[in-house]
Amino acid sequence: MKRSLSLAGRRTNLALLAALAVALGSGALAFAVGHPSGGWAAQIHGAAGLAILLLSPWKSIIVRRGLTRASRRKGASIALTVLTVAALATGLFHSSGILLSLQAVTAMQLHVGAALLAIPFALWHVRRRPGRAHRTDLSRRNALRTGTLVGASALGYLGLERTVRLLGAPGAPRRFTGSYESGSHDIDVMPVTQWLDDDVPLIQAGGFALEVGGRSLPYELLASYDDKVRATIDCTGGWFSEQDWSGVWLDRLLQDAPGARSIRAVSATGYSRAFPLSDAPRLLLAVRAQGLPLSAGHGGPVRIVAPNRRGFWWVKWVDRIELSARPWWLQPPFPLT
Ligand code: HEM
Numbered sequence: 001m002k003r004s005l006s007l008a009g010r011r012t013n014l015a016l017l018a019a020l021a022v023a024l025g026s027g028a029l030a031f032a033v034g035h036p037s038g039g040w041a042a043q044i045h046g047a048a049g050l051a052i053l054l055l056s057p058w059k060s061i062i063v064r065r066g067l068t069r070a071s072r073r074k075g076a077s078i079a080l081t082v083l084t085v086a087a088l089a090t091g092l093f094h095s096s097g098i099l100l101s102l103q104a105v106t107a108m109q110l111h112v113g114a115a116l117l118a119i120p121f122a123l124w125h126v127r128r129r130p131g132r133a134h135r136t137d138l139s140r141r142n143a144l145r146t147g148t149l150v151g152a153s154a155l156g157y158l159g160l161e162r163t164v165r166l167l168g169a170p171g172a173p174r175r176f177t178g179s180y181e182s183g184s185h186d187i188d189v190m191p192v193t194q195w196l197d198d199d200v201p202l203i204q205a206g207g208f209a210l211e212v213g214g215r216s217l218p219y220e221l222l223a224s225y226d227d228k229v230r231a232t233i234d235c236t237g238g239w240f241s242e243q244d245w246s247g248v249w250l251d252r253l254l255q256d257a258p259g260a261r262s263i264r265a266v267s268a269t270g271y272s273r274a275f276p277l278s279d280a281p282r283l284l285l286a287v288r289a290q291g292l293p294l295s296a297g298h299g300g301p302v303r304i305v306a307p308n309r310r311g312f313w314w315v316k317w318v319d320r321i322e323l324s325a326r327p328w329w330l331q332p333p334f335p336l337t
Pocket residue numbers: 020023024026027028030031042043045046047048049050052084087088091092094095111112114115116118157160174176177178179
């Protein structure tokens with residue numbers, strides 16, 4: 001026999017589900033954002049995480065009741081709880097700076113890993129225990145309750161940020177993406193990292209040629225340019241680094257290509273990203289950082305420097321630039337390999 005949940009319980013569940021959905025969506029947005037004008041994504045995200053925290057005392061009442069009831073297959077609900085708590089904890093670890101990494105993984109990697117793993121359990125959980133919406137859900141009193149939760153979450157987030165800064169906690173100097181500074185203007189200290197599983201290829205600069213729209217441009221030609229930009233690479237792994245890069249602005253190498261709408265930078269490893277053609281004047285094919293030829297780890301002989309874009313756009317070991325009539329947005333928002 002199924003016992004139906006109390007009204008208060010149903011409300012808590014709906015609010016939790018909404019907060020979880022907002023946390024997942026805004027987390028993904030915060031990952032996509034590279035320009036300061038998108039700083040709100042991380043703020044909304046922090047507030048959504050706190051909303052989950054604020055609802056947890058009420059949820060624990062429902063859970064305790066549920067646990068005393070005989071029910072098989074609690075495993076998935078427990079997994080969902082553990083993963084959500086893990087995401088909350090690692091998020092707060094990262095943002096406060098209390099714990100930024102464990103062995104080889106960063107708190108941010110654990111954070112996203114736990115959140116992504118939680119998705120199938122959350123879907124399953126909702127399917128098994130569907131809470132039907134009622135007409136009364138739209139009452140004025142519930143609007144008030146929702147407003148209170150949103151307000152408390154926002155205040156909680158602002159308070160937390162203020163506290164981190166007042167205490168001078170390690171998390172205080174984070175960038176708008178939540179990332180921490182690492183090795184700025186010291187390219188040997190700047191972390192070397194890959195999106196997923198690329199291996200660093202060793203490509204000799206001598207004899208290397210870059211293919212641009214069908215033409216083959218030798219390394220020496222690329223290196224003869226000295227276009228400069230000071231730009232910050234901001235990795236979704238949770239760090240950022242400012243360097244002085246030099247090389248050649250991409251638009252200087254492009255010839256007229258009627259009908260072209262996008263540029264794809266293809267790595268020797270197969271990794272690639274497509275950009276709008278109109279970005280060409282702002283994309284640097286970098287051959288040097290801090291005046292020194294790029295190391296293999298940092299993408300030598302040639303990499304993309306894409307100011308105001310997150311690190312995964314900064315394709316390393318570029319060996320081909322393709323012009324295409326496809327719009328740039330016909331690609332997954334995040335690389336799949
Ligand atoms: C179960 C889902 C999730 C929960 C409960 C959650 C919760 C949190 C919390 C509580 C924080 C600390 C906020 C602060 O005080 O600044 C945080 C930070 C962060 N989360 Fe999540 N998160 C979730 C999913 C995700 C996902 C899917 C992503 C990215 C794809 C993500 C990316 C981030 C980033 C970049 C920060 C750092 C923001 C900052 O430091 O200001 N989160 N998260």
